[in-house]
Amino acid sequence: MSQNSIILKLVSLPISIILICLGIMTILGGHITPGGGFQGGAMIASGIILSIIVYGLGNSPLELSHTYIEVLESVGALGFIIFGLIGLLVGGFYLYNVGTDVLNIVPQYIQNIFHYPDVTNAGIIPYLNIFVGLKVFVGLTSIVIAFAGFKKLTEEGE
Amino acid sequence: MLNLGPIIFGLILGLLIGSQIKFKFGDNVFTLASLIIVFIAGIIVAWQSGNFPFYTDLQISTGFLSALIGIFAGNLIFARSK
Amino acid sequence: MAAIFSVTLADAVFHLSSMINPGVSNIYNALGTQIAPNLVTVVIFDFRAYDTLGESIILLTAGLVVLLIFGRGLLGDKQ
Numbered sequence: 573m574s575q576n577s578i579i580l581k582l583v584s585l586p587i588s589i590i591l592i593c594l595g596i597m598t599i600l601g602g603h604i605t606p607g608g609g610f611q612g613g614a615m616i617a618s619g620i621i622l623s624i625i626v627y628g629l630g631n632s633p634l635e636l637s638h639t640y641i642e643v644l645e646s647v648g649a650l651g652f653i654i655f656g657l658i659g660l661l662v663g664g665f666y667l668y669n670v671g672t673d674v675l676n677i678v679p680q681y682i683q684n685i686f687h688y689p690d691v692t693n694a695g696i697i698p699y700l701n702i703f704v705g706l707k708v709f710v711g712l713t714s715i716v717i718a719f720a721g722f723k724k725l726t727e728e729g730e
Numbered sequence: 731m732l733n734l735g736p737i738i739f740g741l742i743l744g745l746l747i748g749s750q751i752k753f754k755f756g757d758n759v760f761t762l763a764s765l766i767i768v769f770i771a772g773i774i775v776a777w778q779s780g781n782f783p784f785y786t787d788l789q790i791s792t793g794f795l796s797a798l799i800g801i802f803a804g805n806l807i808f809a810r811s812k
Numbered sequence: 813m814a815a816i817f818s819v820t821l822a823d824a825v826f827h828l829s830s831m832i833n834p835g836v837s838n839i840y841n842a843l844g845t846q847i848a849p850n851l852v853t854v855v856i857f858d859f860r861a862y863d864t865l866g867e868s869i870i871l872l873t874a875g876l877v878v879l880l881i882f883g884r885g886l887l888g889d890k891q
Contacts, residue, residue: 592801
């Protein structure tokens with residue numbers, strides 16, 4: 573599965589690190605520029621997949637353990653749902669934006685808790701971007717790791 | 731005033747991903763000198779892309795730099811045994 | 813392709829785009845840019861956040877089903 577060229581093995585780890593950092597930058601600027609949770613998560617996944625393809629599955633520098641994949645996927649999905657429950661408790665609607673409420677039914681001290689420290693006033697939108705980004709990145713990477721593992725298993729079995 | 735949002739959450743996300751990276755794998759080793767060159771290349775990318783989501787305090791992209799520092803710090807703090 | 817061409821021709825001849833009722837688009841355009849500058853992210857994460865929750869569940873189910881089907885009988889046969 574691993575490539576044999578020395579140029580690829582020399583240059584693909586720095587490029588993977590830069591791709592991961594660009595993906596995190598896209599997630600964090602999701603409420604101002606085009607981009608956001610789904611797009612940034614796909615960029616982080618592509619950085620890790622490059623490292624898996626070039627170095628092979630057994631000795632890749634970015635190696636995700638089994639517990640890590642389970643925990644992050646659950647955190648991504650449950651975080652989204654629990655942020656919706658906060659809107660239900662305080663405002664009366666599920667997934668209500670308690671940062672900038674457009675109906676004026678939330679008291680001011682609860683609005684100040686969820687304020688993303690920024691010049692904009694976007695409510696819970698940046699936090700939802702982060703949870704969705706984590707979920708997309710872990711989902712795509714786990715499928716590629718499974719396919720690479722199956723291919724290696726059938727190659728060694730013959 | 732400095733915008734604190736990308737700095738704090740960039741560090742958190744970088745620490746999450748930096749816990750799974752290792753620099754001695756198979757029979758290849760990335761020494762300290764090559765990691766310093768990767769860091770300098772990251773600073774050049776952050777300066778060239780400007781203030782990324784139109785913030786007005788600095789001319790570098792603070793989210794990118796926080797993620798880079800978070801990856802290297804996560805390797806030092808949280809890394810599993812090699 | 814034929815559908816796109818016919819709709820464009822009908823719009824040019826009969827002024828079809830002035831007969832459509834805007835509806836909720838006026839509310840989105842008036843209220844959206846006060847919340848955040850990017851209107852697409854505001855629509856999919858604030859006004860229509862319930863559909864984005866369903867999209868997340870689709871991603872979870874797709875990954876789960878791929879791992880179930882393609883791993884059948886290959887790993888861990890303990891008999």
